[in-house]
Amino acid sequence: MAKLRSVCVYCGTRTGNEPAFEALAEEAGRRVAQAGYRLVFGGGTAGLAGIAARAAADAGGTVLGVIPEFLIPVEGAFEGIELRKVATLGARKSMMIAESDGFLALPGGTGTLEEVFDLLTRRNLGLENKPVAFVDNQFWGPFSTLLDHVVRYEFTDPALVDGLSFEPDIQSALAALRIGEPG
Structure with a gap:
């Protein structure tokens, strides 16, 4: 597996209640x-996504945001x-996936779920095979159970x-993505 250079972080544009x-x-x-990697995210200032991007920038990291023009009034532009x-x-x-070598999924809402499902669909079709780590099992545990359920009933390949x-x-999540030295 090639070394990772960019890590996409999928997470909410809200902060949640925890x-x-x-x-x-x-x-x-x-x-x-x-770790020396570029953080790729949705480009806005709101919620967990904005917090992750701000932390990366404050730590001296390189950050790439990708935002639809119509969302700037809603999410802000970093x-x-x-x-x-x-x-x-x-x-x-599509741009976030193309610009990333691995993915971290943090807690989030429907937008985060849509991004994750889009990536999983591309994986299922053989269009992508980049590593994905879901962080915080208390949040993502039911999602893992759902994926197992879909596989068990043979609606997707194991x-x-x-x-x-x-x-x-x-x-643990970064280790699971096999991050070594930036490529």
């Missing part, structure tokens, strides 16, 4: 930057980073879950 989620996002951004503006959510997802990892913390 303070631990904010700490998790901050740690994700900081650790990605400290300043002081490379920010690419696109027309659609589909273009955003290979879909190859390369997926469900980890309790950021350090």
Whole structure:
């Protein structure tokens, strides 16, 4: 497997109702930057996504944001980073995937779920095979159970879950992505 150079962080544009989620996002951004990798995210300032990006930037990391123009009034546009503006959510997802070598999924809502499902669909179709780590099993545990359920009933191939990892913390998740020295 090639060494990772960019890590995409999927997470909510809200902070949720658990303070631990904010700490998790901050740690994700900081650790990605400290490891020498570019953090790729959705480009806005809101919620966990904004916290992760700010932490990466504050730690001296390189950050790439990708945001649809129509979302700027809703999510804000992160300043002081490379920010690419696109027309659609589909273009955003495609660019984030193309620019990333591995993925961290933190807690989030429907947008995060959509990004994760888009990536899993591409994996299922053989279009992508990049590693994915879901962080905080208390949040993602039911999702893992759902994937097992879909596989058990043969609505997808068991290979879909190859390369997926469900980890309790950021350090374990980054290790699961096999991050070594930046490539």
